[in-house]
Amino acid sequence: MPRAERERQMLDAAVRTFGQRGYSAASMDEIAELVGVSKPLVYLYLNSKEELFIACIRRESEALVAAVTAGVEPGAPADRQLWTGLVAFFAHTAENPDGWAVLHRLARTSGEPFAAEVTKMRDALVAYVTGLIGATAREAHGAPDLSDGDVAGLAQALVGAAESLAAWANETPGVSAKEAAATLMNFAWTGLGNLMAGERWTAKATAFLLT
Amino acid sequence: MPRAERERQMLDAAVRTFGQRGYSAASMDEIAELVGVSKPLVYLYLNSKEELFIACIRRESEALVAAVTAGVEPGAPADRQLWTGLVAFFAHTAENPDGWAVLHRLARTSGEPFAAEVTKMRDALVAYVTGLIGATAREAHGAPDLSDGDVAGLAQALVGAAESLAAWANETPGVSAKEAAATLMNFAWTGLGNLMAGERWTAKATAFLLT
């Protein structure tokens, strides 16, 4: 069997094992057995547990970014881009729960080298969303005075919320990718829209609700 | 040194070690050394790594619920209760990052017995928030037709967003508890408010933004 194919199998097994057991609790034995090869071969190709895990992070990062990228329509309005991107994101994380676990749960909590690796991808997503929100804001009627920092913060929060929702959707049976995306848009975008329309919540801002 | 005090020290050390290393990677040796006692004493008092971890979860759960409970003003309007509760929540998680890591990151990913333990506390918080949102909705002018399921879903999403934001705030330097709470209110409540006013986002709902 050619090396590239074997490596793919190894990464598949590793993502599955890491995703289900966690980094420390996963064992090289189990991964090798899952592939059906001997441990030395895994070491020959991937060198160490650490490098194997990093390879997993990289592959899953690229796969996720590719899925989201493939999901957006280049020329569409910004909010439609966001919507389709979110659907693609939730669809991908739902189809690859172990890969998502590697990126979201494990990479950020298993030591610095791994966290750094996944932060790259996250930053790329945040930058992309920042661009979308900024564009929307600029295009908007009566564009509100959102600073660049505000926009960046919104993007961070939106990505954070999406990540959280992805984990939640994976844990909650019966939640489709579209529903997760709709929830986020329902929940966040209307708020975003109002924010962008210049509204801010204060202790009194919702008083009308209680009249 | 009396047993109760020692146990407290052990839980402190355990929360810190688990929070920073993860469940599997944390070693009983390290915890014992952090306390300044021998390992057998830790086993004498807490029985096993598993039970020690569960004791951590329980203590941190109770501390978090107590902090939030102490933060809300009983007689205040629902949205004010939510606001003060959120501030208390973010303040507590910011002051106890390792405790929060134990509850949020570790307990849910280190096997069933732990997940079950932390789910109890989460359910209590969700129920509490469900009550608040329901009350707000009922009191609201022109109360929208939110079903009980809608309210429960909103509460789930709000708690999930708060959890995600707490993790984000802990990772992001310079974000105070008040800012985190304000972000969530800005971000979610306005959306909530609109939802409760009967608005839903659709592909066309934000079209005006782009005019």
Next chain:
Amino acid sequence: MPRAERERQMLDAAVRTFGQRGYSAASMDEIAELVGVSKPLVYLYLNSKEELFIACIRRESEALVAAVTAGVEPGAPADRQLWTGLVAFFAHTAENPDGWAVLHRLARTSGEPFAAEVTKMRDALVAYVTGLIGATAREAHGAPDLSDGDVAGLAQALVGAAESLAAWANETPGVSAKEAAATLMNFAWTGLGNLMAGERWTAKATAFLLT
């Protein structure tokens, strides 16, 4: 509670625990807990696991010898003395299975110091039986030419058989002390009697059985 009484309780618990778990597998913790006292008290009274075990051996040895001694009728014919002694022996071992386990199974297999201790008692029993068999032989009609060595060997074998039968009787439900003793007499004494009458088994000695 007076010391003597406490020590008795400790030996009771120790015999039970050693008998059921074996010397190595028995733990001082379990023994102390069984008595309902703290471990230091056990050490204060019995000094160490080794000394505790030796104390068990001594007590059970004495109890066994006392039981057998109390069972024999001093003036009776030798074979009757043997019979009643055996009944007493089997009755005692059946009533004290853990004590018997300590003497028979454990003391001889848990290191030299213990084996030496139990050998004393065994030797006393063998000597007693040697005397009985020798007396019987001397008294016998047409006394056979049994050497002292022969007699000693027979006594060894008889004691060994009794010990083995005791273990077997303890493992086999529904075997009373009398039945065990009768089995041994049926099985051994007739052979002994014939031996003492000068008969020896050879390949041809039982040929008549096969005619």
Next chain:
Amino acid sequence: MPRAERERQMLDAAVRTFGQRGYSAASMDEIAELVGVSKPLVYLYLNSKEELFIACIRRESEALVAAVTAGVEPGAPADRQLWTGLVAFFAHTAENPDGWAVLHRLARTSGEPFAAEVTKMRDALVAYVTGLIGATAREAHGAPDLSDGDVAGLAQALVGAAESLAAWANETPGVSAKEAAATLMNFAWTGLGNLMAGERWTAKATAFLLT
């Protein structure tokens, strides 16, 4: 070194160590050191202390049964088969004192799973002896009315006596296999023969000896 050979070495060392120290007191460290390998290799091949011990029991059981089986002459008269079988039995137990200790002393006293394992072999031996005694009885002149239960009991007792004698022979220097077998035949067979001839010992049955 090939695995099969290593496993054999490990079982050799384990039988020796278990036989001399007992199950609990034996340490995997000592066994590994005796083989001249590291502990993990022992675990790789034999999985656990428990499985290692069971493997010892199985191997020694099979070896013992094989030795006895190889010792008997198929076509010979029943009592001659018994005689040669006993000689083989005592020769084997004398040459493998540790193996015999594993089967006789340890396996039956170190917990259920082990006892069950050795009981299988014992039952096979008892069944074999039952067959021999039954055959002898049936062939005998003026065959006595021994019930099947009687025969089974005699076989049990004979095997028990042989086991006890084997332990005794191993402890007593200068006792050859033939002498041990002769002792048992002297001691038991004459009794058996008489039993089968319908005689039973009673308090008066040996009175003539004392005249």
Next chain:
DNA sequence: CATGAATGAGCTTTCATTCAT
């Protein structure tokens, strides 16, 4: 008469990793 607090040493077991082939 009795114990709560504490530990050094050892146990079984697992794991990431390598070497010779």
Next chain:
DNA sequence: AATGAATGAAAGCTCATTCAT
């Protein structure tokens, strides 16, 4: 392209034993 054989290091856990009170 692949593996059988092997290990140093460390983990979770237990135990006999002691000291201060």
